[in-house]
C-alpha cells in the first residue's frame with residue numbers, strides 16, 4: 001500500500017532535519033529527525049518541531065521508529081513515512097549518510113552532500 005500522505009509530507013518539507021548518529025557496534029544506524037506538526041503551528045509543548053528517531057538495521061530494514069507527537073491519529077505514522085521518504089531520497093541522491101569505517105570519534109555526523117561532477 002502506498003503511503004501518499006508520507007510522500008506529500010516529504011515534498012512539503014515537513015521533515016526539517018535528519019541526521020545519522022554513529023552507533024558503536026555498527027549493526028544499526030540511528031537517525032534523529034525533526035518534523036513540523038501537521039495541522040497546527042506548534043507542538044503540544046510549544047516547540048516548532050517534534051524530535052523523533054528511527055533505527056535501521058545494517059540490512060536497511062527499519063528496526064524501530066519513534067515520534068513524540070501525541071496525535072497518533074493525526075499523522076505520527078505519516079511523520080515516520082515522510083522521514084523514510086527523505087532518507088530514501090537522500091541515499092539515492094548519493095549523499096553520505098554513514099561515517100567512514102575508520103572514524104574514531106563518537107561525535108554526531110551530519111548528512112553530507114557529494115559535489116556533483
Ligand SMILES: [Zn+2]
Nearest residue numbers: 067069076079
Ligand atoms: Zn509524529
